[in-house]
Amino acid sequence: MRASDVSHALFASTAVALATAVFSFPALAESTSPTTPLKVPALIEPLVSRNLKVVVDTSGAPDCQAWAQRAKEMVELWHPIVSAYLDAPLNPGEKEVQLVFKEMKGVAATSKNVITIASGWVKSHPDDLGMVLHELVHVIQDYPPTQSVWLMEGIADYIRFWMAEPEGQPKQFNRAKENYRNGYRTTGAFLAWIEKQYKTPIVRDANLALRRGTYKDSLFEEKTGKNLDALWTEFMDSLEKAKPEAKRPI
């Protein structure tokens, strides 16, 4: 099994586990003879039947075709899961995700429902399906223009690294340099810690507020009783305390 297959298998198995966790599947009907199609559990039917179309365009990078197919399957699998997790139903007319592969600088970029992916990056990082998941979160976020780009990027990496690719979670933080407003994995780690520590779905709530254009930093205080700076200090302190005894200065 190639490394890329391992990564893909991880995505698939995590998705199934999450689907089971996010939706409590009712028992399937017993009448499942070979001629009877399996009944889709009522809870997930709206997600399956909304007919999301994933369109792939590799005309600008024909050698990305096989990889593009895997990315397409990943998007089909994860779109309903992420949408349900973020409580982000499709807006009317939002029935398609496009994956466009072409030669360009950087990794990928998303504009509305179009994810443009750099063919050079795919060739040099064939295991990096996770970056497509990050971009897919941006499609699902569908925010109006926001000042809180740090939070938008943090939510995208939270979905990527705390739902699909836990091996990519940061192992340590440089307290002098890191801040929750850095976005990406740093903010993702902060959000994951808040959810666990305060038992509150802050990612979903922040996402909904950002989507409605009503987000304010005070949301964190409303949900936890502490403002962002106080929460960050508490998060950093908790990491200090969690360090193994042997590494502490004597």
Ligand SMILES: [Zn+2]
């Ligand atoms: Zn991003």
